[in-house]
Amino acid sequence: MIVNQFQLLIENQSSWLKLNFSKIYNLSFRTHFKALQNYCNDIIAKYPNFFFESEAALVSIIQRDDLQLEEFKIWDYVIQWGIAQNKNLPSNLNDWIDKDFQILKNTLQQCLSHIRYFQISNENFIERVFPYQQILDKKLVTDILKHPMAPNEPITSKISPPRKIFQITSSIINIEQATEIESWVDKKEVTYDVNNNPYKFNLILRGSRDGFEKDVFWNLCDKKTNLVVVKVKNTDEILGGYNPIGWSSNLRHKYSETYDSFIFSLKNRNIKHSILSPVKISSEAIYNNPNRGPNFWEDFNMNKSQSFEVYHGKYEKLIRETAGTFSIDDYEV
16 A cells, blocks of 8 residues: 555655655654654665665765664665666676676765675675675775674774664654653753764563563662653553662662652643653652562552552652553553
8 A cells, every 4th residue: 555655656746755755754763653664665675766866866865874774775775776777787697797897886986985884794795795896995895804703903994883773672662752751861951852862772671571570670670770661551641750770679668869760741642742740859759669660659650560550749740630540551661
């Protein structure tokens, strides 16, 4: 269905699509919209000539640090585009002679330097790049092959940094939501840009993967700085809390003090703006209850397996419309 819709766009709205594709493509990764990401990648794969009518257009895409494609796929698309510009090249690579490789090299003269070859795995390099080694500088090919075997040996070829591919291991929050939370952590009034966020999220626990029992939480999350996010059952509500000092099994039934913890509710179809609720009684911000999971006292805590509760007490705001207990689909730390 998507391909058919795109075919209609090509036929009827080609100018609009060419003009706006870069924005659509970038938006798909900013919003963590998987279907749109796949749609855009399929477009590039199936219709490279449509978007890259000129070498300048191709270069403008592949030089981006935030291009959301693995490097070997970028190489594949560049090669496809180069071959498509030269209809007389043999269809079978085994039939190519030196002149054919030179034609392709000349066509891709401005593109080849923007491929980040050292970010391509050995396997993909041998399978995809090496057959076209004649269009690359011999020293570059030697360095690429040598570097994995002798990473400490100096090389003269330029090693470009990896692209900033937007990835997050959460199945609950997306990149934009993560950067909003990061901004709260650093007490920023303006939300970080997804291209320039300072934190990396490491998934410690996922209820649906590791279990919802309190013992699982304490075994995996004891004495670690934690961000807790919760997906409320049968809704699009996402609640959470940030604990900068961690819960400690050594402080059974005791409070931990921090001025920097907060709880929150992220905006959704029913809530136009996210709710940020900083701690107001810092001496009782975190409660170390061995009989429960993550616990921001009564304001936000896991009271039993797959069940949380929210009330209003030690934090500034109630983060749900109604206080009380609710079931969850999943939670992550």
